[in-house]
Amino acid sequence: MVLKIIEQSHEILHIDPNINQMIEKAGRTCYKSEDKITGDSADKFVKMLIDRGHHAMIEFGDIIVKFVTSRDVTHEFVRHRLCSFAQESQRYVRYNNIEFIRPVWESDKTEKDVLAYSWWKHSMITAENHYKHLMAEGWTPQQARVVLPNSAKTEIVVKTNIREWRYIFQLRCSPKAYPQLRFLMLALLKELKEKVPVVFEDINYE
Amino acid sequence: MVLKIIEQSHEILHIDPNINQMIEKAGRTCYKSEDKITGDSADKFVKMLIDRGHHAMIEFGDIIVKFVTSRDVTHEFVRHRLCSFAQESQRYVRYNNIEFIRPVWESDKTEKDVLAYSWWKHSMITAENHYKHLMAEGWTPQQARVVLPNSAKTEIVVKTNIREWRYIFQLRCSPKAYPQLRFLMLALLKELKEKVPVVFEDINYE
Amino acid sequence: MVLKIIEQSHEILHIDPNINQMIEKAGRTCYKSEDKITGDSADKFVKMLIDRGHHAMIEFGDIIVKFVTSRDVTHEFVRHRLCSFAQESQRYVRYNNIEFIRPVWESDKTEKDVLAYSWWKHSMITAENHYKHLMAEGWTPQQARVVLPNSAKTEIVVKTNIREWRYIFQLRCSPKAYPQLRFLMLALLKELKEKVPVVFEDINYE
Amino acid sequence: MVLKIIEQSHEILHIDPNINQMIEKAGRTCYKSEDKITGDSADKFVKMLIDRGHHAMIEFGDIIVKFVTSRDVTHEFVRHRLCSFAQESQRYVRYNNIEFIRPVWESDKTEKDVLAYSWWKHSMITAENHYKHLMAEGWTPQQARVVLPNSAKTEIVVKTNIREWRYIFQLRCSPKAYPQLRFLMLALLKELKEKVPVVFEDINYE
Numbered sequence: 001m002v003l004k005i006i007e008q009s010h011e012i013l014h015i016d017p018n019i020n021q022m023i024e025k026a027g028r029t030c031y032k033s034e035d036k037i038t039g040d041s042a043d044k045f046v047k048m049l050i051d052r053g054h055h056a057m058i059e060f061g062d063i064i065v066k067f068v069t070s071r072d073v074t075h076e077f078v079r080h081r082l083c084s085f086a087q088e089s090q091r092y093v094r095y096n097n098i099e100f101i102r103p104v105w106e107s108d109k110t111e112k113d114v115l116a117y118s119w120w121k122h123s124m125i126t127a128e129n130h131y132k133h134l135m136a137e138g139w140t141p142q143q144a145r146v147v148l149p150n151s152a153k154t155e156i157v158v159k160t161n162i163r164e165w166r167y168i169f170q171l172r173c174s175p176k177a178y179p180q181l182r183f184l185m186l187a188l189l190k191e192l193k194e195k196v197p198v199v200f201e202d203i204n205y206e
Numbered sequence: 207m208v209l210k211i212i213e214q215s216h217e218i219l220h221i222d223p224n225i226n227q228m229i230e231k232a233g234r235t236c237y238k239s240e241d242k243i244t245g246d247s248a249d250k251f252v253k254m255l256i257d258r259g260h261h262a263m264i265e266f267g268d269i270i271v272k273f274v275t276s277r278d279v280t281h282e283f284v285r286h287r288l289c290s291f292a293q294e295s296q297r298y299v300r301y302n303n304i305e306f307i308r309p310v311w312e313s314d315k316t317e318k319d320v321l322a323y324s325w326w327k328h329s330m331i332t333a334e335n336h337y338k339h340l341m342a343e344g345w346t347p348q349q350a351r352v353v354l355p356n357s358a359k360t361e362i363v364v365k366t367n368i369r370e371w372r373y374i375f376q377l378r379c380s381p382k383a384y385p386q387l388r389f390l391m392l393a394l395l396k397e398l399k400e401k402v403p404v405v406f407e408d409i410n411y412e
Numbered sequence: 413m414v415l416k417i418i419e420q421s422h423e424i425l426h427i428d429p430n431i432n433q434m435i436e437k438a439g440r441t442c443y444k445s446e447d448k449i450t451g452d453s454a455d456k457f458v459k460m461l462i463d464r465g466h467h468a469m470i471e472f473g474d475i476i477v478k479f480v481t482s483r484d485v486t487h488e489f490v491r492h493r494l495c496s497f498a499q500e501s502q503r504y505v506r507y508n509n510i511e512f513i514r515p516v517w518e519s520d521k522t523e524k525d526v527l528a529y530s531w532w533k534h535s536m537i538t539a540e541n542h543y544k545h546l547m548a549e550g551w552t553p554q555q556a557r558v559v560l561p562n563s564a565k566t567e568i569v570v571k572t573n574i575r576e577w578r579y580i581f582q583l584r585c586s587p588k589a590y591p592q593l594r595f596l597m598l599a600l601l602k603e604l605k606e607k608v609p610v611v612f613e614d615i616n617y618e
Numbered sequence: 619m620v621l622k623i624i625e626q627s628h629e630i631l632h633i634d635p636n637i638n639q640m641i642e643k644a645g646r647t648c649y650k651s652e653d654k655i656t657g658d659s660a661d662k663f664v665k666m667l668i669d670r671g672h673h674a675m676i677e678f679g680d681i682i683v684k685f686v687t688s689r690d691v692t693h694e695f696v697r698h699r700l701c702s703f704a705q706e707s708q709r710y711v712r713y714n715n716i717e718f719i720r721p722v723w724e725s726d727k728t729e730k731d732v733l734a735y736s737w738w739k740h741s742m743i744t745a746e747n748h749y750k751h752l753m754a755e756g757w758t759p760q761q762a763r764v765v766l767p768n769s770a771k772t773e774i775v776v777k778t779n780i781r782e783w784r785y786i787f788q789l790r791c792s793p794k795a796y797p798q799l800r801f802l803m804l805a806l807l808k809e810l811k812e813k814v815p816v817v818f819e820d821i822n823y824e
Contacts, residue, residue, distance in 0.1 A: 014228065022220065022270070026292035026363045029272070032299050059290035060365055062268060064228070066235070072708070072764060075689065081699035084265035084367065086232035090690070090768075091796055093238050105761055116755035123748035123765040130741035137734035142796060143723055146690060146769040147741040150708075157232045159266055161290065178709060178760060278502070278558060281483065287493035296484070296562075297590055311555055322549035329542035329559040336535035343528035348590060349517055352484060352563040353535040356502075384503060384554060426640065434632065434682070438704035438775045441684070444711050471702035472777055474680060476640070478647070496677035496779065498644035505650045569644045571678055573702065 003125050004099045006153060008069040008180070010188045012195070013157065019061035020046045020198060023162075027057040043198045050199065058199060059161040065188060066157045070101035072150035073181045080168060083160040090154075091142035094135075098128040099153035104183045124151060162199050165192070173205040209331050210305045212359060214275040214386070216394045218401070219363065225267035226252045226404060229368075233263040249404045256405065264405060265367040271394060272363045276307035278356035279387045286374060289366040296360075297348035300341075304334040305359035310389045330357060368405045371398070379411040415537050416511045418565060420481040420592070422600045424607070425569065431473035432458045432610060435574075439469040455610045462611065470611060471573040477600060478569045482513035484562035485593045492580060495572040502566075503554035506547075510540040511565035516595045536563060574611050577604070585617040621743050622717045624771060626687040626798070628806045630813070631775065637679035638664045638816060641780075645675040661816045668817065676817060677779040683806060684775045688719035690768035691799045698786060701778040708772075709760035712753075716746040717771035722801045742769060780817050783810070791823040 016022060020042035027049055028034045049057045067074075071090075078085055103120065107113045127149050134144035160168075171177065172185040186205060193200045222228060226248035233255055234240045255263045273280075277296075284291055309326065313319045333355050340350035366374075377383065378391040392411060399406045428434060432454035439461055440446045461469045479485075483502075490497055515532065519525045539561050546556035572580075583589065584597040598617060605612045634640060638660035645667055646652045667675045685691075696703055724735045745767050752762035778786075789795065790803040804823060811818045 013231065025219065026270075026290075026365075029292045029361050029363050030295045030298065032294055032361075056290065057292060060270070060292065060363070064232075064266070070764065071693065071768075075693045075696070078693070079696055079703070084232075084262065085697070086235045086263060086266065088238055089236045092236065103761065103764055105757075112755045116752055116757050119748055119751045119755065120765060123745065126744050126748075127741065127765075127767065130737055130744075133737045134734055137730045137737065139723075139734050143721065146688065146721055146798075147738060147745075147767050149745065149765050149767050150689075151764040155235050155238075157235050157266070159232075180764075276558065277487065277562075281487045281490070284487070285490055285497070291491070309555065309558055311551075318549045322546055322551050325542055325545045325549065326559060329539065332538050332542075333535065333559075333561065336531055336538075339531045340528055343524045343531065345517075345528050349515065352482065352515055352592075353532060353539075353561050355539065355559050355561050356483075357558040386558075425643065437631065438682075438702075438777075441704045441773050441775050442707045442710065444706055444773075468702065469704060472682070472704065472775070476644075476678070496644075496674065498647045498675060498678065500650055501648045504648065567647050567650075569647050569678070571644075 003121060003128070004097055005102050005121070005124070006068070006099050008067070008073070008101050008104070008184055010068075010184060010191075011066045012063065012188075012191065013066050014062070014064035014159075015195060016061060019162075019196060023049070023057055023060045026060040027054070030057075046198050050202065055163045058163045058166075061162045061199070062159055063162065063165055063192070063196075064157065064159040066155065067184060068101075068153060068155050069184055070151050070180060071148070071154050073178070073184060074154050074156050076178060076181055077156070077158070080160070080164065082164045083158050086157040088155040090145040090148065090152075094141045095131065098124075098131060098148065100124045100149075100151045101153050101180075103151065104180050120151070123149065127152075166200070166203060169200070169203050169205075173203075209327060209334070210303055211308050211327070211330070212274070212305050214273070214279070214307050214310070214390055216274075216390060216397075217272045218269065218394075218397065219272050220268070220270035220365075221401060222267060225368075225402060229255070229263055229266045232266040233260070236263075252404050256408065261369045261372075264369045264372070267368045267405070268365055269368065269371055269398070269402075270363065270365040272361065273390060274307075274359060274361050275390055276357050276386060277354070277360050279384070279390065280360050280362050282384060282387055283362070283364070286366070286370065288370045289364050292363040294361040296351040296354065296358075300347045301337065304330075304337060304354065306330045306355075306357045307359050307386075309357065310386050326357070329355065333358075372406070372409060375406070375409050375411070379409075415533055415540070416509055417514050417533070417536070418480070418511050420479070420485070420513050420516070420596055422480075422596060422603075423478045424475065424600075424603065425478050426474070426476035426571075427607060428473060431574075431608060435461070435469055435472045438472040439466070442469075458610050462614065467575045467578075470575045470578075473574045473611070474571055475574065475577055475604070475608075476569065476571040478567065479596060480513075480565065480567050481596055482563050482592060483560070483566050485590070485596065486566050486568050488590060488593055489568070489570070492572070492576065494576045495570050498569040500567040502557040502560065502564075506553045507543065510536075510543060510560065512536045512561075512563045513565050513592075515563065516592050532563070535561065539564075578612070578615060581612070581615050581617070585615075621739055621746070622715055623720050623739070623742070624686070624717050626685070626691070626719050626722070626802055628686075628802060628809075629684045630681065630806075630809065631684050632680070632682040632777075633813060634679060637780075637814060641667070641675055641678045644678040645672070648675075664816050668820065673781045676781045676784075679780045679817070680777055681780065681783055681810070681814075682775065682777040684773065685802060686719075686771060686773050687802055688769050688798060689766070689772050691796070691802060692772050692774050694796060694799055695774070695776070698778070698782065700782045701776050704775040706773040708763040708766065708770075712759045713749065716742075716749060716766065718742045718767075718769045719771050719798075721769065722798050738769070741767065745770075784818070784821060787818070787821050787823070791821075
């Protein structure tokens with residue numbers, strides 16, 4: 001049996017290429033100023049909405065992201081009520097091999113660091129081993145999974161609108177957030193600031 | 207002054223052409239059965255999700271619709287908490303002419319019907335007249351609009367996911383629903399059943 | 413026919429007398445510090461939660477309020493998704509007399525003010541008159557109500573938690589809010605600051 | 619080191635003794651039938667609301683419950699968006715001893731059952747041991763907890779309204795639900811059917 005450790009990661013599954021145009025179209029309905037729409041009016045209009053705090057309008061743009069991360073991260077994340085979630089089910093999936101997510105704070109700087117990480121690895125091997133023994137004794141996947149640790153890999157697809165993504169970044173990129181979740185979100189924020197700068201450029205971290 | 211009466215209507219602003227593919231992608235994350243995705247597997251998979259009641263998955267498809275209707279209809283509609291709304295603001299728009307929505311029950315079958323509709327038209331003319339007098343005396347748009355009736359035209363852009371649209375149709379297409387709202391939703395349902403049959407074909411009304 | 417004009421108002425229907433104790437009980441579950449609960453620890457603990465932004469905890473206290481106000485106010489208010497609402501139904505209530513809400517900006521300072529208010533009163537009388545004519549011609553209450561104006565009186569019972577009430581006050585007590593709604597909320601905030609000071613004392617308006 | 623295994627359980631922290639009276643008060647605002655309130659009209663009125671599907675009204679009654687259960691159960695439960703949650707934090711609590719929740723399907727009927735349960739116990743002991751080693755090497759509680767399994771005990775206070783509790787019971791008491799969660803909810807439903815029969819008596823399971 002080989003311990004399979006993977007890095008947490010994200011993949012953007014969907015951003016509407018006309019996201020700002022759609023927000024503008026919705027927003028101008030409020031003011032009946034649709035006649036002011038031009039080929040390049042959207043970015044400026046959306047920026048104005050954000051600056052003025054008319055955030056209901058940026059709900060008209062959605063982003064869908066798939067995360068590969070650990071179960072403790074998703075237990076926190078699914079508390080965001082305004083998201084739609086599709087998560088890998090430990091109840092239905094029958095694992096031949098369990099994958100584990102490398103803790104982002106793991107390091108080899110000191111002897112204690114190395115020792116701690118070695119304990120963690122040992123713990124993962126043992127948990128996988130126990131899972132397999134329980135399956136062998138007749139427990140079903142949803143039963144055997146009770147021995148799986150927080151570090152067990154899970155996949156989750158998250159869909160929500162830009163207003164909520166902004167709130168999530170403000171909360172989860174903070175230095176007070178759980179580091180494993182924080183680094184996941186910082187990496188996503190970095191990519192989104194490049195892809196759709198107008199709606200995220202005022203959120204700055206690190 | 208000419209009374210401007212218009213028919214309520216809807217316009218679908220956005221349906222993702224790959225809506226079932228996105229739902230399938232999300233749904234198969236739960237079971238880790240992504241390897242079963244083929245060129246034509248999406249429709250069947252989405253139908254299975256709906257039949258089994260795994261409705262969280264159909265949250266991964268959104269539809270955006272613009273309605274032109276009356277203020278009493280939108281006062282009911284905005285109670286649907288899971289929608290995003292952008293509504294024409296009577297506080298910010300300065301009307302030169304007010305438009306009114308023809309009541310769907312108006313008819314010329316009997317003398318009483320004709321008389322009632324004539325009273326309604328008279329009421330609309332008077333309200334518009336009062337609005338203009340108030341503006342002339344210095345009230346702002348958000349103040350003068352307090353004399354505008356339920357039949358005043360409003361525009362609203364609604365974005366929500368398929369799970370919520372299905373719930374809205376079940377509630378608002380019922381014979382117990384407010385007729386003005388009901389006919390608006392029946393017309394939309396009819397169009398959606400043609401455009402994205404898989405996710406609406408089991409909802410039948412009239 | 414006598415025009416019935418009333419003042420908008422609120423009535424607090426329910427505040428749990430042990431609201432801070434319940435919040436403390438919930439909040440200390442997170443830290444497993446239940447042993448630190450004493451006879452007077454609640455207020456201080458709740459204040460700390462608010463200061464630190466741990467606002468999920470103040471969702472454990474609810475306040476239920478009944479408002480008597482105008483329909484334009486409730487059309488805005490019901491957009492607050494996290495509230496529960498019970499509203500007087502213009503579809504089901506058969507009115508013998510319509511009541512109207514005095515606009516908060518009405519005044520007798522100038523001749524124009526007096527003239528405007530007189531137009532408003534005239535408009536209310538006419539609308540009530542039209543409602544009755546439509547009922548006489550056979551329209552049902554839900555049909556005849558389409559001529560009723562935004563100033564028509566409505567009653568609404570609102571239940572939500574303290575976290576959401578705080579958000580509502582921050583939004584609706586702002587000078588940018590619709591004045592009719594703003595004054596309604598300022599009056600409620602004033603009373604709540606006296607009744608449950610700990611959870612509202614940091615919100616200041618006027 | 620002694621393995622500490624406990625049974626999952628629930629404790630009702632709050633039910634308003636006048637829950638049906640409050641629902642009636644709210645509900646009758648819709649119909650303006652407050653004059654029909656008598657000393658014993660509430661139960662009948664609330665039953666009528668439920669039968670007719672006017673479920674928005676039963677949002678006016680809340681029930682707060684504290685559960686002691688396992689982390690896999692809460693990971694599912696916190697997906698219910700309309701609840702307020704206060705959960706024991708593995709990030710902030712520094713455990714001297716970890717407690718584990720007995721799996722409800724554990725039994726001693728067959729040799730395989732006994733063997734499986736013995737593997738589970740062994741797995742819990744090992745996980746606790748690893749947690750302590752990681753703490754000893756300098757990992758903080760939020761870091762060391764990554765080795766803790768799904769069976770680790772957690773406490774969660776849940777507040778929501780009767781409409782949502784009914785939905786939760788319909789979903790989670792089903793034979794298709796995760797057994798550990800299902801038995802937790804069946805026990806609560808049984809107690810609530812005794813304490814507030816009117817609002818739960820039509821929900822039957824087992």
